[in-house]
Amino acid sequence: MTTEKIRDRSAHVTSLSLADGVLSLSELCVQLQVSAQTIYDLRSQGRGPRGFRVGRQLRFRTSEIEAWLTRLESEDDRRHQPRGH
Numbered sequence: 001m002t003t004e005k006i007r008d009r010s011a012h013v014t015s016l017s018l019a020d021g022v023l024s025l026s027e028l029c030v031q032l033q034v035s036a037q038t039i040y041d042l043r044s045q046g047r048g049p050r051g052f053r054v055g056r057q058l059r060f061r062t063s064e065i066e067a068w069l070t071r072l073e074s075e076d077d078r079r080h081q082p083r084g085h
Contacts, residue, residue: 025051025058028065047072 028049029036042048049068051060 021062023060023062023065025060028060 023031025036025039028039032039039048043051049060050064051058053059
């Protein structure tokens with residue numbers, strides 16, 4: 001298979017995953033521009049997105065990712081609010 005065909009196929013798989021509302025760990029990492037280890041670390045701390053396994057592969061619903069990002073934003077806002085004296 002040529003590099004061009006592989007690239008076309010991977011782009012198709014990504015668009016199917018988004019259309020179906022599910023992302024793989026690697027797709028999530030690309031979207032957020034973070035490493036897989038960052039996602040694993042956040043999940044082990046109880047601060048990561050809820051996911052599920054299909055065989056050995058970790059998957060995430062896009063709706064859960066959006067809810068998780070909203071939670072992170074809220075937590076960050078609370079941490080950075082000015083404190084009254």
